[in-house]
Amino acid sequence: MINISFPDGAVRQYESGVSALDIAKSISEGLARKVLAASVNGQVWDATRPITEDASLKLLTWTDPEGQDTFWHSSAHLMAEAVESLYPGVKFWVGPALDKGFYYDMDLGDRKITEEDLAALEKKMTELARQSNRYIRKEMPKSEAVAYFTEKGDEYKLDLLQNLNDGEITFYSQGAFTDLCRGPHIPDTGFIKAIKLTNVSGAYWKGDEKNKMLTRVYGVTFPNQKELDEYTTMLEEAKKRDHRKLGKELSIFTMDEDIGPGLILWMPNGSIIIEELEKLAKETEEEAGYKRVVTPHIAKENLYLTSGHLPYYQDSMFPPMELDGAKYYLKAMNCPHHHKIFDAEQKSYKDLPYRLAEYGTCYRYEQSGELFGLMRVRCLHMNDAHIYCTKEQFAAEFKAVNDMYLKYFEIFGIEKYVMRLSLHEPSKLGQKYINEPELWLETEEMVRQVLKESGTPFVEVPDEGAFYGPKIDVQIWSTIGREFTLATNQVDFAQGRRFNLSYTNKDNAPETPLIIHRAPLGTHERFIGFLLEHYAGKFPVWLAPLQVKVLPISDKFMDYALDVQKKLKRSGVRVEVDDRQEKIGKKIRDTELMKVPYMLVVGEKEMSEGKLSVRRQGKGDLGSQDIHAFIDMIVDEIENRKSGE
RNA sequence: GCCGUUGUAGCUCAGUGGUAGAGCACUUCCUUGGUAAGGAAGAGGUCGUGAGUUCAAUUCUCAUCAACGGCUCCA
Numbered sequence: 038m039i040n041i042s043f044p045d046g047a048v049r050q051y052e053s054g055v056s057a058l059d060i061a062k063s064i065s066e067g068l069a070r071k072v073l074a075a076s077v078n079g080q081v082w083d084a085t086r087p088i089t090e091d092a093s094l095k096l097l098t099w100t101d102p103e104g105q106d107t108f109w110h111s112s113a114h115l116m117a118e119a120v121e122s123l124y125p126g127v128k129f130w131v132g133p134a135l136d137k138g139f140y141y142d143m144d145l146g147d148r149k150i151t152e153e154d155l156a157a158l159e160k161k162m163t164e165l166a167r168q169s170n171r172y173i174r175k176e177m178p179k180s181e182a183v184a185y186f187t188e189k190g191d192e193y194k195l196d197l198l199q200n201l202n203d204g205e206i207t208f209y210s211q212g213a214f215t216d217l218c219r220g221p222h223i224p225d226t227g228f229i230k231a232i233k234l235t236n237v238s239g240a241y242w243k244g245d246e247k248n249k250m251l252t253r254v255y256g257v258t259f260p261n262q263k264e265l266d267e268y269t270t271m272l273e274e275a276k277k278r279d280h281r282k283l284g285k286e287l288s289i290f291t292m293d294e295d296i297g298p299g300l301i302l303w304m305p306n307g308s309i310i311i312e313e314l315e316k317l318a319k320e321t322e323e324e325a326g327y328k329r330v331v332t333p334h335i336a337k338e339n340l341y342l343t344s345g346h347l348p349y350y351q352d353s354m355f356p357p358m359e360l361d362g363a364k365y366y367l368k369a370m371n372c373p374h375h376h377k378i379f380d381a382e383q384k385s386y387k388d389l390p391y392r393l394a395e396y397g398t399c400y401r402y403e404q405s406g407e408l409f410g411l412m413r414v415r416c417l418h419m420n421d422a423h424i425y426c427t428k429e430q431f432a433a434e435f436k437a438v439n440d441m442y443l444k445y446f447e448i449f450g451i452e453k454y455v456m457r458l459s460l461h462e463p464s465k466l467g468q469k470y471i472n473e474p475e476l477w478l479e480t481e482e483m484v485r486q487v488l489k490e491s492g493t494p495f496v497e498v499p500d501e502g503a504f505y506g507p508k509i510d511v512q513i514w515s516t517i518g519r520e521f522t523l524a525t526n527q528v529d530f531a532q533g534r535r536f537n538l539s540y541t542n543k544d545n546a547p548e549t550p551l552i553i554h555r556a557p558l559g560t561h562e563r564f565i566g567f568l569l570e571h572y573a574g575k576f577p578v579w580l581a582p583l584q585v586k587v588l589p590i591s592d593k594f595m596d597y598a599l600d601v602q603k604k605l606k607r608s609g610v611r612v613e614v615d616d617r618q619e620k621i622g623k624k625i626r627d628t629e630l631m632k633v634p635y636m637l638v639v640g641e642k643e644m645s646e647g648k649l650s651v652r653r654q655g656k657g658d659l660g661s662q663d664i665h666a667f668i669d670m671i672v673d674e675i676e677n678r679k680s681g682e
Numbered sequence: 683g684c685c686g687u688u689g690u691a692g693c694u695c696a697g698u699g700g701u702a703g704a705g706c707a708c709u710u711c712c713u714u715g716g717u718a719a720g721g722a723a724g725a726g727g728u729c730g731u732g733a734g735u736u737c738a739a740u741u742c743u744c745a746u747c748a749a750c751g752g753c754u755c756c757a
Binding site for chain 2: 140149150151152153235236237238239240241244245246250251252253255281285286292294298345346349350352353369370372401403404405406407408409413502503504505508517521522525527529554588590591592593618619620621622623624625626627628629630636638640641642650652657658
């Protein structure tokens with residue numbers, strides 16, 4: 038007999054060799070029907086695998102992340118079985134579970150799967166799932182496994198086997214399909230009730246673009262149809278928030294083939310948002326002691342040789358143009374220009390910290406397949422600034438920058454983000470990273486302390502630093518799930534030296550400043566793309582391109598409407614009058630769809646009383662208000678940049 | 683850059699080997715209507731671009747450009 042302890046602290050005795058599924062059955066049949074896998078002493082196991090020692094056990098169902106993981110991994114195997122039956126001779130690489138769903142990479146030889154073929158695959162999968170075939174685990178000696186795949190001519194699985202040791206090699210079979218697999222798996226295919234193959238794409242073998250491109254099929258499965266329907270609905274809702282769709286609907290931005298890929302045309306509505314963001318940045322930076330500068334969009338080759346961006350970054354820069362025997366590049370970053378401003382005049386320690394800010398226009402030749410709406414573009418406007426400071430000032434400056442991030446996030450109600458602290462890898466000093474071991478450790482620790490003290494949630498990622506120092510990236514996710522760096526904050530102890538920047542210290546000796554690169558609002562492009570999705574197009578009043586629309590009941594009240602408009606305009610409110618010959622219902626509908634925060638309905642009643650009927654977008658009629666009371670309220674809302682929630 | 687898909691009116695989309703259609707938007711007229719679509723008429727497209735096959739191409743083939751879904755990349 039063995040002792041099994043449960044999460045609630047209970048301990049029960051079972052015969053050795055009992056499986057988690059047996060145990061579940063001993064508790065209740067209903068539970069047994071839901072068990073997908075089990076956590077045995079903290080390791081996720083097949084629910085059917087015999088337990089032969091005392092163990093702590095947690096039964097995993099669909100409500101556990103590990104349960105879903107196992108479910109989707111098993112679904113990948115089910116898909117592989119279907120693929121193999123429809124495309125005999127196919128070779129498989131790996132088929133992991135994802136956050137939501139799974140994929141399997143495969144080599145189909147000369148054949149290919151297109152999206153049209155997915156329906157047939159789904160059908161086959163459903164058919165195989167209904168057979169409720171058990172997933173059977175089998176341990177195998179390495180030599181036997183190698184022989185098996187050598188005979189099959191499966192170079193992919195042989196490659197996988199290279200990294201596995203004898204004694205840890207397991208195979209899983211279900212139905213006619215057998216695969217090298219660590220597991221675990223769900224008890225049988227019958228658990229998989231709802232199947233959706235979402236897309237098919239190419240994927241480089243081992244993620245290396247020099248390697249062969251395999252076919253990757255993505256899918257998602259559920260234990261019932263209802264969950265699949267909910268998931269489908271959720272995806273449709275997310276699509277409505279896609280910044281590309283909203284940007285078009287709300288006339289924020291456009292693109293044109295004649296302008297070029299990744300080059301954004303900001304329409305009047307988008308330009309208003311840009312101006313509001315810049316106003317915020319200028320106010321904030323002014324208060325924090327930054328000085329504004331303006332620098333050209335191009336510079337000579339030598340600048341980027343000095344900075345070290347050429348040749349490493351050259352592939353991401355537009356090719357140079359030759360003028361008067363010199364090569365000029367479109368700038369991909371603002372820092373070298375700012376360094377030159379720092380260097381233009383002699384600096385004393387009394388001048389530090391010296392903070393230069395600019396909404397700098399940069400051009401980056403991103404690969405064509407990389408472009409993505411506003412999120413990844415070729416011309417971008419960066420909320421950039423560089424702080425030149427002494428080592429002693431560094432911690433305080435870095436903290437001030439971090440505080441600025443947090444202040445911005447509060448204004449925009451940004452709660453879902455992750456700060457990634459990217460560190461260096463000591464073995465790569467002198468290659469990927471500048472060879473300053475003490476400075477690396479010292480600044481990394483300072484940065485870590487600042488983050489800890491401010492209570493900012495962050496994760497540390499090794500070997501992701503910039504070549505000139507550690508950095509903090511603020512990661513966000515677009516509504517369709519793509520991850521982006523919204524903002525970045527970097528420490529730089531290389532550029533100062535490369536540009537021979539110096540200041541005179543108290544001892545009358547030259548010293549190289551430390552530099553902090555920071556861009557809390559990222560770029561206009563990505564930030565507005567993010568805001569569109571974040572607010573679902575319903576901007577707070579201060580950011581809304583049009584803040585108020587006056588809706589006269591009929592032409593008879595046009596003069597009054599124009600008078601209301603005039604008064605609001607005088608208070609600095611962005612306001613228009615709907616002067617179309619439409620019924621009020623139609624005017625309201627159109628204004629609602631354009632997500633204008635306030636609608637002012639004016640008719641006989643309002644005109645005679647000198648009042649307004651106020652309607653808030655998405656909330657409906659707020660009742661009648663005095664004109665001045667409304668102006669006071671909206672001006673307060675705008676000036677204090679209220680979220681409008 | 684790589685794999686796959688798509689490209690028809692301002693927008694969303696239907697359609698065909700014999701040079702095109704809907705809804706919304708737009709223009710004009712009627713309507714002056716109280717909180718999410720009043721009515722009528724009209725205008726608008728070299729069917730992404732270039733080449734090929736064909737008596738004939740928007741439709742088939744190839745190339746190219748762009749967008750989309752992924753991969754790779756992302757100081």
